[in-house]
Amino acid sequence: MNVVRKIIEKTGWPRLIIGLFLLSLFILAPFVGVKISTSLKDTVVRFGMNGILVLAMVPMIHSGCGLNFGLPLGIIAGLLGGTMAMELGATGPISFFIAILIATPFAVLFGWGYGALLNRVKGGEMMIATYVGFSSVAFMCMMWLLLPYKNPTMVWGYGGTGLRTTISVEGYYLKALSNFLKIEIGGFTFPTGMILFVAFLCFLMWLFLRTKTGTAMTAIGSNPVYAKASGIKIDRIRTISVILSTWLGAVGILIYQQSFGFMQLYMGPFYMAFPAVAAILIGGASINKASILNVVIGAFLFQGILTMTPSVMNSIIQTDMSEVIRIIVSNGMIIYALTRVVKGARK
């Protein structure tokens, strides 16, 4: 009895309920004609695609900047990296790494400015972050049209200027990671390269949080006054955390694209922050505490539900409502996750 209660306490009710729900969907799937191998594959792929975007939440949570609602800024850095790599004529899997390389200075620059802004609005970071994300998307809507891109696969066919809303990455970095060492068993494909890359970045973050700077970051999130009294330059560490978050957002979107096959400009990044925020909260993170385990569990549960619910529901009610269900489920989970925010926050 006591042991059971302890396990429940440790896992937390939300994760237990969602986990059981996901499990029941997997059990139900074969009975309503959904192939288990396909659903498993979809879940794993979506987990890999979104994993780093969820990981991007971690540094800012640790440094007490709250949840990174300004993730679109990082995504924009990634988009700039991706488009420029294609513009420069890099092709094949190597273009993926060139894209990351080009995105890095943008991410550092954006993150630095974004961090400086957040340091001036201590206490209201999340609200400001949301607007930073939104306004940067709006600004880039103009820039995508104005920037002098020339690559014919990217620009509008009729005018010859301005980037298209959706650009295929085929011939460039499509499946650059996913196809690396991929394993196929029947209908189930395991994107080894992508999962390995995600795991590698998670490991780097795990290492970073154990360095001196990482420890300082955690302490700031836990008690900024204590950190200050221990001689920590709070603003500097917070800026580092924002830069890291932004860079991970940039890398995250490139991973997303190489699996998805397309890059989505203009309003594409607009709502990207919310699923990532919801995932890490469902994974058990609070507003100033998050671990790599939270990232993995959260990304898996959130993406799992998001993949499974529409397909199972569709098969049950026999009409194509997948998009509607997807929207209801994903936004419902975001709302649910955000209501959990208060718990665990500093009093």
Next chain:
Amino acid sequence: MKEKAPLLEMRNITKDFSGNIVLKDVSFSIEPGEILGLVGENGAGKTTLMKILFGMTVIHETGGYGGEILLNGKPVMYSSPLEALDDGIGMVHQEFSLLPGFTATENILLNRESTKYNFVTELFGDRMRTLDRVEMKERAEKAIEKIGVKLDEQTLVSEMPVGHKQFTEIARELEKSNVKLLVLDEPTAVLTESEAEILLHSMRRLSNEGIAIIFISHRLQECKDITDKILVLRDGCIIQEKATSEISVKEIAQAMVGREIKASLRDEARDIHKPLLNIKNLWVDMPGETVRDITLDINEGEILGIGGLAGQGKLGIPNGVMGLYNSGGEVLLKGEPIPLNNPLYALNSKMAFVSEDRREVGLLLDEPIDWNIAFSAMQVQNRFLKPVFGGLVKLRDEKAMEEVADHYIETLEIKCMSSKQKAKELSGGNQQKVCLAKAFTLEPEVLFVSEPTRGIDVGAKKIVLDTLKRYNREKGTTIVIVSSELEELRSISDRIAIVDDGKVVGILPATEPSTAFGLLMLGTVNNGEAAK
């Protein structure tokens, strides 16, 4: 059965936190108008007992309690503090539960405001009534008058000195018309002696009006002075229950700690003259503790006490030197200037600080003990890091952190389950020991200690003071100790500086009689009052 049931009776109360027994078969009763003193070391179960009385949620979440509570002879069981409040039981907490951005009046009358009718109430109900500020002011004034203290009811709580916050909180409980029983959890811990005097006086008046009071305090003399009956708790059991007139302070103290307390002997005066730290014309902008113009020389290897009344600026000195509050002036360590407003530089210069504000400044409450102890040393001196991948990156050395934590857990007798326990789960005295351990780990040459014994029990107090003294004698660390308790300063310091109105008004050897210090503290205060 007696002719009349007591106001409150707690029978055979037992409570454990996941197997760890904190209260064992505790029974007591209290009559109307009686003042009951509840004393015991930190962790003896006083606060838990009161939490049970109030039906705090933390009690229910951890599996409830055994035994029963009778109010006026009727068994009651509160599932939330609100029900206890409805029955006329008021509580003043150890930690302030006030809204900092609200005025004293608003805090005192929170949720019981006087209201006026306006037409919107027709539409939206009574929650929309307008506040009757004039009547509220009167009610607040009346409540404050009951305590008998001067307090501006329009001041924001955030701008008050701690003593006034405490009075505001007491006034809030008194304002309730039906209050029959008042629980005061260490109300005098943050008060100066004169403020405590006022409080004790008003307690007596309340008891004459028939209000029963449960008074929890570490200041045994106060308990002796004011209570009718004293209850000593130790390790969750009642050790002694006696009428106050039949027991001496020494007996109470003995019952509390369960061992003989020797009057700590003062060492003979030492002759230390080599200046180490020179403070010149220091000002510090610390709210409630403004330092105006301090010039002070601290000698190498001495223990310098800094005393003075609350709010006069004694706490501002270490906070300013260590760079935590905006300050100006000149600080020289061994002749080298130390830039102000730069905590890192101060720490790098081998100075360390144990803050008076344990919970806000001193600890990472959500982190384990070993983090709390090792963190500063890691950040300032690059210790507790080990290279991995052939020196490519340096990671936290969890093992070394645990070792140092275990070392201090043993030497400072920190009561905890392991070095991985979170700091917020420790009692006040043990938290203070963790703060000291943090400072010791930095191996400082100059150690500032601010109010090291505030709100901790006799046993922990002795360990803290003895440790400081031992550290000074063995390692030659210069210690600057700031405290409002003069006797404590006299027992440990070589010299004592008295601060008043942000200035040093005198430095005397600790061997001078306490009256000499008292005169220094009060002399200028009275002059100041007269000038106003």
